[in-house]
Structures are given as C-alpha cells and as structure tokens.
Amino acid sequence: xxxxxxxxxxxxxxxxxxxxxxxxxxxxxxxxxxxxxxxxxxxxxxxxxxxxxxxxxxxxxxxxxxxxxxxxxxxxxxxxxxxxxxxxxxxxxx
Numbered sequence: 001x002x003x004x005x006x007x008x009x010x011x012x013x014x015x016x017x018x019x020x021x022x023x024x025x026x027x028x029x030x031x032x033x034x035x036x037x038x039x040x041x042x043x044x045x046x047x048x049x050x051x052x053x054x055x056x057x058x059x060x061x062x063x064x065x066x067x068x069x070x071x072x073x074x075x076x077x078x079x080x081x082x083x084x085x086x087x088x089x090x091x092x093x094x
Contacts, residue, residue, distance in 0.1 A: 016069075016092035024084050028054055029076040032085060036060055045072060068093045 004022040011017045027033065037047060040061030048059040052071065062071040068091065074084040 016090040018090050020086055020088040022084060022086040024082055026082050029078050029083060032076055032083060033074060038055065040072055045070065057081055
C-alpha cells in the first residue's frame, strides 16, 4: 500500500496542531466518508456541524470540550476504482 509518513505541524498562533497522512485505497469517496465518520463516532467525535462544514467543507467530524477542540478532515482524490485519501487531524487548545 502507498502510505505517506505522518506530517505534523505544531500550533502557531490561532492555527491548531495538525497531523496528516495520505494513502491509496480501492473505494469511492462516498463509502470512504461513511467509513471514517463511523470511526469518528467510535472515538467520541460527532459529525461536523453545518457551520464547520461551511467554513471547511472537508471537515468530517469534530468534538469540543472546555479548553480544546478537535476535528478530522477528509480529503479524497478518486479516479477509477481507487482514491488517494488524506486524513488530517486538527487539535486547537483554547
């Protein structure tokens, strides 16, 4: 499987900490979105709010608690029967 190393960025001003990884899967964008949304729910994150989705259309799921917020963004680039998938996790400490 074609998998990238984890790319990490520290928080900078109002920018959250971020980690991202890309890989290639045999699937389509709709199935990938459903699959990863279910995984988000299993770890306590909710589907992205309408407001979050309007600000960042790729936001898949999120969670907030006093002092921090987390979001998972899903990027897909599909052709044929496979997609290049990038998952980015953002964590902002308030």
